[in-house]
Amino acid sequence: MNKYLLSAGAFFIGTSAAFAHITLETQEAPVGSTYKAVLRVPHGCEGKATTAVRVQIPEGAISVKPMPKPGWTLQTKKGRYEKSYQLYGEAVTSGVKEVDWSGGSLPDEFYDEFVFRGTLAADLPAGETLYFPVVQECEGAAERWIEIPAAGQDEDALENPAPGLKLLPKK
Template sequence: MTSTTRSSAARSTSARSSSARSSSGRRSQRLRLVGSGALVAAGSVALALAAPAAASAHVTAAASTTAAGAYTVVTFSLAHGCEGSPTTGLTITIPDGINSVSPTVNPNWEVVKNEVALAEPITDSHGASVTERVSDVVYTAKTPLADGYRDTVSLQLQLPEDAAGETLAFPVLQTCETGSTAWDQPTVEGEDEPELPAPVVAVTAAEEGEGHHGAGSGSASHEDEETAAATTASSTSSAGGADVVARVLGVGGLVVGAVGVAVALASRRRGPKASA
């Protein structure tokens, strides 16, 4: 082999080596970009799923029926403390227009009803004169409810007959071992939800036959509402647990899927090794 031939072969070998190094560098860069993209996507999905969980960390109210004049059971739910501190008490303020309230007994809490004098006496459905109304209901935890654990308390009451189309707010003061949180900010339609919204019940139009118009109908109504209370508490508890599990599984599955896509793309772009 001549000197010229050897020099040409060396240059060709050097060019192939340089091309291989360049190709390898590009593949490594693509791998880094794909991996970073997968991690960003997985993180974004996790944050998106976590956002509803954070947003739902309020004291909420759910009514078994919302028809004006109807007897209903309003269930208040909480699953968090005051910035991590265990909950020791709940004070639920009763809106004007609701005079009689029957708290549902919860074995984890002691309960007291406070009353105030009415500006003017009223006559109830039994013909008796009523001079006071329940102003608030205070639940005191027998054992502080740790942050991250859920519980509910329920009140049976009659919605005002003239409140159709209105939204009734039930401000709640949550007392904790350290500090307290007042869930009392009004929610205004068309505006962003406040940081500490008061639990609300939106009252709908009255239904035929609703209300308390006699001893017989009153007894039947109370029995129906007690059944609704048990059903509401049970279903709400189950739904809360299932919701948390679903979110955890969803985040895990999406992260694994994103990593799998990254590996597949990297394998395709790497291609078969060049033969020696």
């Protein structure tokens, strides 16, 4: 009986590690819509407290506005988009390319969320996945959730997958 319990325990430890990365709370949204991204941070790095979360905003996610977080410093890095997008009848050519929350402390034994919202450009390809690479910094360590699967590669095969958002057809 004990060997079965050990096997079951090993299974759950193995599967929890696979699901212990930063993810998006809502993992699908229609193109052309406003999207509220909630990054779920389930743990620190190697038992150490999280002190910074940086997310790269992919092309096609425009007009991004992050939510301030008490106890954390919020900064954005802006830049030009690869092309011009239409938003409320106006051409948009630049905006937030990265959001950084830093200076806080999220102990390893606690969970938290980091939030921003933006618009998913109407010309993004429905059926594909948009990835938001995240770097999680901790006291003397870091986790880089930045891997994007190659064409035909299963996301579950990645060790440090970037959070992904499946793009649905426009409503």
